[in-house]
Amino acid sequence: MSGAKPFYVTTPIYYVNDKPHIGHAYTTLACDVLARFKRLDGFDVKFLTGTDEHGQKVEKSAEVAGLSPQALADANSANFRELTKVLGCSNDDFIRTTEPRHIAACQALWNELLKRGEIYLGHYEGWYSVRDEAFYNEDELKAGPDGQKLAPTGAPVEWVKEPSYFFRLSAWGERLLAYYDREPDSIGPQSRRNEVMSFVKGGLNDLSVSRTSFSWGIPVPGDESHVMYVWLDALTNYITAVGYPDTTGEYAKYWPADLHMVGKDIVRFHSVYWPAFLMAAGLEPPKRVFAHGWWTNEGQKISKSIGNVIDPLSLIERYGLDQVRYFLLREVPFGNDGDFSHRAMINRMNSELANDYGNLAQRVLSMVGKNCGAQVPQHGEFTAEDRELLDAAAALIGKQRDAMDRQLFHEALEALWVVIRAANGYVDRQAPWALKKTNPERMATVLWVLAETVRHLAMLTQPFMPTSSARLLDQLAVPEDQRDFRHIGSHFALKPGTPLPTPQGVFPRLVEEGAV
Numbered sequence: 001m002s003g004a005k006p007f008y009v010t011t012p013i014y015y016v017n018d019k020p021h022i023g024h025a026y027t028t029l030a031c032d033v034l035a036r037f038k039r040l041d042g043f044d045v046k047f048l049t050g051t052d053e054h055g056q057k058v059e060k061s062a063e064v065a066g067l068s069p070q071a072l073a074d075a076n077s078a079n080f081r082e083l084t085k086v087l088g089c090s091n092d093d094f095i096r097t098t099e100p101r102h103i104a105a106c107q108a109l110w111n112e113l114l115k116r117g118e119i120y121l122g123h124y125e126g127w128y129s130v131r132d133e134a135f136y137n138e139d140e141l142k143a144g145p146d147g148q149k150l151a152p153t154g155a156p157v158e159w160v161k162e163p164s165y166f167f168r169l170s171a172w173g174e175r176l177l178a179y180y181d182r183e184p185d186s187i188g189p190q191s192r193r194n195e196v197m198s199f200v201k202g203g204l205n206d207l208s209v210s211r212t213s214f215s216w217g218i219p220v221p222g223d224e225s226h227v228m229y230v231w232l233d234a235l236t237n238y239i240t241a242v243g244y245p246d247t248t249g250e251y252a253k254y255w256p257a258d259l260h261m262v263g264k265d266i267v268r269f270h271s272v273y274w275p276a277f278l279m280a281a282g283l284e285p286p287k288r289v290f291a292h293g294w295w296t297n298e299g300q301k302i303s304k305s306i307g308n309v310i311d312p313l314s315l316i317e318r319y320g321l322d323q324v325r326y327f328l329l330r331e332v333p334f335g336n337d338g339d340f341s342h343r344a345m346i347n348r349m350n351s352e353l354a355n356d357y358g359n360l361a362q363r364v365l366s367m368v369g370k371n372c373g374a375q376v377p378q379h380g381e382f383t384a385e386d387r388e389l390l391d392a393a394a395a396l397i398g399k400q401r402d403a404m405d406r407q408l409f410h411e412a413l414e415a416l417w418v419v420i421r422a423a424n425g426y427v428d429r430q431a432p433w434a435l436k437k438t439n440p441e442r443m444a445t446v447l448w449v450l451a452e453t454v455r456h457l458a459m460l461t462q463p464f465m466p467t468s469s470a471r472l473l474d475q476l477a478v479p480e481d482q483r484d485f486r487h488i489g490s491h492f493a494l495k496p497g498t499p500l501p502t503p504q505g506v507f508p509r510l511v512e513e514g515a516v
């Protein structure tokens with residue numbers, strides 16, 4: 001892929017104290033769709049995901065489970081790795097923070113920060129939440145139902161008093177604001193950008209970046225009674241994976257990352273601490289951080305204690321992988337919070353996939369199969385209506401690029417469905433089944449226009465629904481080496497006379513038990 005533009009996209013790395021759930025699947029899927037889109041669009045993509053394995057939270061969970069932290073991490077990291085496979089993810093690497101390459105990168109970054117006078121030894125006294133792995137100021141806390149102090153997220157906090165190394169975050173406020181100004185796309189959506197900027201404008205305290213009261217972490221070089229703060233460790237994974245501290249090779253090609261995709265709860269770590277650490281070490285901050293919203297389950301907050309955690313594997317078993325991929329990215333405007341409900345899942349699966357898209361493809365392919373000798377039909381002159389549909393299909397790629405660059409997956413899908421609905425309307429109006437007797441040449445033109453529209457659609461749904469789209473492209477006899485976006489234009493339009501295989505439905509309807 002020499003000469004191709006690099007594109008580096010990352011998911012957050014997942015804590016191994018927990019089993020994978022729908023929230024984790026969501027972030028990973030969004031990144032996979034983007035990675036696939038960019039590959040098809042000719043970029044040299046690196047897509048990274050992995051697991052966050054150190055810290056007090058993991059240490060405590062291991063204790064409760066009666067396991068060593070390493071054994072817990074091994075077991076749960078394997079679950080997350082398995083999830084990426086089940087989701088059909090095309091990640092190029094899977095990083096674990098317990099790997100030697102990562103420990104080396106963290107220690108190198110630490111030494112660089114120390115050398116530059118950005119880290120100093122002091123004493124921390126204040127509030128800490130193990131669940132959030134975050135420090136809080138007194139004025140950020142709220143009162144719980146029994147008057148106990150809670151983090152703004154609702155997590156319990158404890159008073160911590162111990163020797164600690166600090167990062168001089170307080171000195172980075174102005175330079176962070178200058179970075180946000182210089183890179184208007186550095187934080188999305190806009191509401192999160194405003195939040196981060198006002199947090200930074202409010203003034204920053206130095207950040208405690210080591211702990212001495214537990215040991216499950218990366219040792220501070222030269223002072224092994226300390227382990228690194230788990231967020232300094234975790235964030236560094238993004239540069240470990242491109243070879244840091246070696247800044248030639250992959251680092252030179254892929255850094256700074258094009259996009260760190262995160263949930264809205266961890267924006268501050270990615271848009272304040274991380275760029276400050278990097279700039280302080282003389283490295284480039286990321287180009288963009290995008291924060292998506294949170295899912296609830298049938299209207300309720302998802303939590304282990306309520307017992308309503310949604311297991312992505314059982315969803316996929318019940319509805320199918322492409323259906324779940326489609327639903328998660330279609331149901332909620334990306335960036336907003338959303339609610340998962342089985343009713344909504346079934347509705348979208350049946351109405352948009354089976355009825356709109358599936359029926360369009362099936363009707364067109366079976367008419368071509370029956371009436372055109374199972375070959376791509378020969379078209380004649382195009383009417384204004386033919387051109388209108390073909391032009392709308394051809395304009396899709398530009399719309400997809402635009403929406404993808406802003407992570408507006410729901411808009412990208414809506415643009416595709418506008419054309420799907422237009423094509424269904426066109427079939428009804430042109431009524432090719434009636435033309436069969438009266439004007440077979442016109443019938444062939446109409447079917448060609450439709451088949452060519454389906455080719456565009458199937459090319460562009462590949463990032464979202466790779467398996468179903470491949471099956472549609474197989475049925476249109478589009479060669480495998482002509483499915484990237486260089487081949488989308490009219491020069492590569494379907495060739496009349498190309499033999500086509502027997503059509504088969506691609507998007508099944510879900511018939512509910514008990515339904516008539």
Ligand code: MSP
Pocket residue numbers: 011012013014015022023024026027052234235236262263264265266293294295296302
């Ligand atoms: N380990 C840190 C990230 C370190 S990145 C250098 C972490 N891990 S996590 O496993 O707790 O969460 C990972 C991601 O899952 C976060 O982006 C979070 O927003 C997302 N989600 C967790 N629950 C979610 C929902 N209910 N809905 C959508 N996403 C949610 O944070």
